[in-house]
Amino acid sequence: MKPSQFISRKLGLWFFAAMLVVGFGVAVARSGPLSPIQVTTLRVESGSLSPAIFGIGTVEARRSYLIGPTAAGRVKAVHADVGETVKAGQLLAEIDPVDLDERLRSTEAAYARAASAVTAAEAQRKDALARRQLAELNAKRYRDLGGKNFVSSSAVEGKQQELDSAQAALEASEANLQGARQEQLRLKADQDGIRQQRGNLLLLAPRDGLVTSRDAEPGSTVIAGQAVLRLVEPDSLWVKARLDQGRSRGLAVGQPADIVLRSNVSTPLPGKVARIEPVSDSVTEERIAQIAFERIPEGLSVGEMTEVTVKNGAAQSGLLLPNAAIKQMPQGSGVWKLKDGKPSLTPVKLGSNSLDGNVQILDGLVAGDEVVIHSERDLNEGARIKVVSQLVGKPK
Amino acid sequence: MISLAGRDILHSCSKFVLTGIGLGLLIGVTLSMAGIYRGMVDDAKALLNNSGADIWVVQQETQGPYAESSSLRDDVYRALLALPGISRAANVTYLTMQVRLGNTDVRAMVVGFEPGQPGEPGYLVAGRQITRSHYEAVADVKTGFQLGDTIRIRRHDYRVVGLTRRMVSSGGDPMVFIPLKDAQEAQFLKDNDAILNERARTTANPSLNRPGVPGLLDAILASQNANHNVNAVLVQIAPGAEPEQLASEIRRWKHLQAFTRAQMEEILVSKLIATSAKQIGMFLVILAIVSAAIVAFIIYTMTLGKIREIAVLKLIGTRNRTIAGMILQQAMGLGLIGFMVGKTVATLWAPFFPKFVLLEPGDAVRGFIAVMLICALASTLAIRVALRVDPATAIGG
Numbered sequence: 001m002k003p004s005q006f007i008s009r010k011l012g013l014w015f016f017a018a019m020l021v022v023g024f025g026v027a028v029a030r031s032g033p034l035s036p037i038q039v040t041t042l043r044v045e046s047g048s049l050s051p052a053i054f055g056i057g058t059v060e061a062r063r064s065y066l067i068g069p070t071a072a073g074r075v076k077a078v079h080a081d082v083g084e085t086v087k088a089g090q091l092l093a094e095i096d097p098v099d100l101d102e103r104l105r106s107t108e109a110a111y112a113r114a115a116s117a118v119t120a121a122e123a124q125r126k127d128a129l130a131r132r133q134l135a136e137l138n139a140k141r142y143r144d145l146g147g148k149n150f151v152s153s154s155a156v157e158g159k160q161q162e163l164d165s166a167q168a169a170l171e172a173s174e175a176n177l178q179g180a181r182q183e184q185l186r187l188k189a190d191q192d193g194i195r196q197q198r199g200n201l202l203l204l205a206p207r208d209g210l211v212t213s214r215d216a217e218p219g220s221t222v223i224a225g226q227a228v229l230r231l232v233e234p235d236s237l238w239v240k241a242r243l244d245q246g247r248s249r250g251l252a253v254g255q256p257a258d259i260v261l262r263s264n265v266s267t268p269l270p271g272k273v274a275r276i277e278p279v280s281d282s283v284t285e286e287r288i289a290q291i292a293f294e295r296i297p298e299g300l301s302v303g304e305m306t307e308v309t310v311k312n313g314a315a316q317s318g319l320l321l322p323n324a325a326i327k328q329m330p331q332g333s334g335v336w337k338l339k340d341g342k343p344s345l346t347p348v349k350l351g352s353n354s355l356d357g358n359v360q361i362l363d364g365l366v367a368g369d370e371v372v373i374h375s376e377r378d379l380n381e382g383a384r385i386k387v388v389s390q391l392v393g394k395p396k
Numbered sequence: 397m398i399s400l401a402g403r404d405i406l407h408s409c410s411k412f413v414l415t416g417i418g419l420g421l422l423i424g425v426t427l428s429m430a431g432i433y434r435g436m437v438d439d440a441k442a443l444l445n446n447s448g449a450d451i452w453v454v455q456q457e458t459q460g461p462y463a464e465s466s467s468l469r470d471d472v473y474r475a476l477l478a479l480p481g482i483s484r485a486a487n488v489t490y491l492t493m494q495v496r497l498g499n500t501d502v503r504a505m506v507v508g509f510e511p512g513q514p515g516e517p518g519y520l521v522a523g524r525q526i527t528r529s530h531y532e533a534v535a536d537v538k539t540g541f542q543l544g545d546t547i548r549i550r551r552h553d554y555r556v557v558g559l560t561r562r563m564v565s566s567g568g569d570p571m572v573f574i575p576l577k578d579a580q581e582a583q584f585l586k587d588n589d590a591i592l593n594e595r596a597r598t599t600a601n602p603s604l605n606r607p608g609v610p611g612l613l614d615a616i617l618a619s620q621n622a623n624h625n626v627n628a629v630l631v632q633i634a635p636g637a638e639p640e641q642l643a644s645e646i647r648r649w650k651h652l653q654a655f656t657r658a659q660m661e662e663i664l665v666s667k668l669i670a671t672s673a674k675q676i677g678m679f680l681v682i683l684a685i686v687s688a689a690i691v692a693f694i695i696y697t698m699t700l701g702k703i704r705e706i707a708v709l710k711l712i713g714t715r716n717r718t719i720a721g722m723i724l725q726q727a728m729g730l731g732l733i734g735f736m737v738g739k740t741v742a743t744l745w746a747p748f749f750p751k752f753v754l755l756e757p758g759d760a761v762r763g764f765i766a767v768m769l770i771c772a773l774a775s776t777l778a779i780r781v782a783l784r785v786d787p788a789t790a791i792g793g
Contacts, residue, residue, distance in 0.1 A: 013409055016413055028757075323524050375519045376521055
């Protein structure tokens with residue numbers, strides 16, 4: 001073996017050894033628990049954040065009407081169909097009157113008869129009046145004659161008795177007339193009542209509205225209160241939104257909101273909180289609020305799902321941090337603050353948060369503190385870290 | 397004094413280096429196999445760590461939520477919060493399913509959690525935590541989703557707002573975190589056809605659709621589509637409380653199953669992944685034996701290859717100790733190169749495995765000792781042969 005060949009071999013071997021050691025060193029240092037944890041950090045700065053609440057809801061009508069009979073009956077006709085717009089007072093459906101028309105005719109006949117009875121009683125009264133007048137004249141004449149002793153006193157008393165009888169007969173006939181009139185009135189009222197009942201079988205639209213469902217067809221029997229048709233007022237449509245209780249602080253009537261309909265995701269519609277229900281759902285732990293549209297869009301369907309974002313409150317300024325930095329612990333919230341380049345868990349007090357992920361820091365940090373935002377694994381107190389600009393994706 | 401071993405290595409430099417690299421690749425495979433086994437166990441533990449719970453409360457008589465299915469009412473957590481010693485309790489649901497992104501889908505474990513409560517991803521590598529109570533998701537980077545992607549779970553679209561890392565199910569499927577209410581719906585909501593069929597079935601049932609009770613059918617239909625179930629309640633205990641004592645209290649008085657961290661780990665490691673871990677372990681044992689045999693044979697044949705040179709050495713009066721030292725040094729050197737190459741390549745190719753491969757330093761140290769021991773043992777075989785060589789062989793005798 002030539003010395004030069006020997007030396008080059010020796011160099012080659014050393015080179016290989018060096019490569020191996022470097023590769024091994026890199027492999028050990030870059031992976032496993034010995035390697036530093038890569039993190040991204042941010043300096044705490046003050047800024048402003050606009051708090052907002054997000055929830056989902058369904059389009060509902062503020063005023064909806066169930067149109068149904070007040071007593072059980074069979075549906076005779078339904079004059080409106082789903083999707084039709086109806087005017088207030090329009091006939092929507094009829095319930096079969098069964099024998100109501102016949103009863104009405106019977107009371108009409110009875111009323112006519114009562115009218116005849118009144119006429120008869122009036123005639124009787126006139127007759128009684130005529131008899132009494134005659135009896136009065138006779139009685140007066142006999143009293144005069146009796147005073148001059150032309151007739152016997154018994155004859156005078158006889159005529160007086162005739163007068164009294166005629167008077168009594170007149171009174172009786174007057175009472176009779178009164179009774180006949182009252183009977184007439186009663187029958188009139190009966191007739192009106194049956195007419196009203198008849199009218200009640202016609203189901204009329206209480207308001208201008210839109211028919212949303214037709215629940216009974218002619219021939220079907222419905223009970224009192226059961227709906228034949230359902231109406232909504234199209235200009236009273238709003239969104240019944242369910243908002244997470246935990247984030248609903250500061251919700252108030254009149255706050256502006258964005259409504260995104262599922263049928264039109266790209267265009268949020270403006271609206272505002274119209275009502276907040278005082279009772280919240282204890283099972284789903286949600287607050288319920290109604291959001292009115294600024295302008296009700298065309299073709300809005302009741303029951304459509306919507307997403308609602310309520311801007312609850314003015315922009316608040318203070319120290320801000322992304323919520324990825326917040327660590328939740330049994331003792332409360334904390335952040336990993338860098339102290340001399342080492343992370344240390346610092347308890348913080350949080351304020352409001354915005355939907356884009358910023359949280360207001362009320363206490364625990366000062367402006368300029370460097371805080372760990374993202375980390376590639378769980379940090380612990382004083383861990384070795386390496387600050388990088390970003391952990392995943394292409395570098396910006 | 398010159399190093400006989402060094403001289404001999406320099407003499408057959410490329411042969412030595414190539415043998416070392418080949419050996420290294422074999423050791424790399426063995427180390428990777430150990431890493432795969434460790435990775436499986438670590439996946440199971442990562443699942444427990446990520447949930448951040450001290451006690452898992454699940455349906456009575458089940459070993460849920462990971463090993464068995466479990467179903468609880470979602471108001472159970474309130475009763476648990478009332479127990480002394482419990483500081484936080486939160487509902488959680490787990491459902492392994494295909495999550496769609498565009499035309500592709502990814503197998504993932506969908507976790508329904510309540511923001512700010514146990515079960516929330518503990519750290520993010522990008523983006524932010526969920527702020528809306530619906531339709532936002534945080535995904536593990538292994539899913540391949542990017543920030544801003546719109547993924548589809550059942551009938552709703554979710555926007556990926558944050559990415560996390562090492563959040564996997566016990567089977568190694570990456571996790572997708574979504575708000576609890578959405579997850580409850582995703583887990584228990586039927587598809588539209590099934591809902592329509594169910595409605596028709598209920599409507600056709602005369603005892604449920606009674607003409608005399610107008611609201612009954614609507615109420616029944618509404619209750620059929622509501623769901624208030626979760627898979628487990630994650631409980632964090634107050635500092636100073638005793639988890640085992642609390643768990644037994646929950647088991648006894650709340651009539652629910654409760655597992656402490658240690659019990660849950662036992663369920664996951666010795667029940668859920670037991671068979672596959674044993675499978676890998678068995679393979680690891682065989683691979684280790686095969687590697688040891690190959691190392692021994694390589695060193696043995698290397699020595700046999702230079703039996704003539706050894707005979708010459710003996711002829712010129714070299715001491716046995718020197719010859720034995722040369723063979724031992726060469727064997728150890730080979731082992732060292734092999735180990736370093738093996739460790740390096742194992743580290744390099746570990747990230748490309750679809751499931752997590754955990755290369756523990758302890759395993760590396762154990763592997764190093766084993767490699768060195770095997771090399772030393774193998775060299776004794778070779779040394780025995782070398783020492784028995786008749787110096788006459790050198791001159792063709």
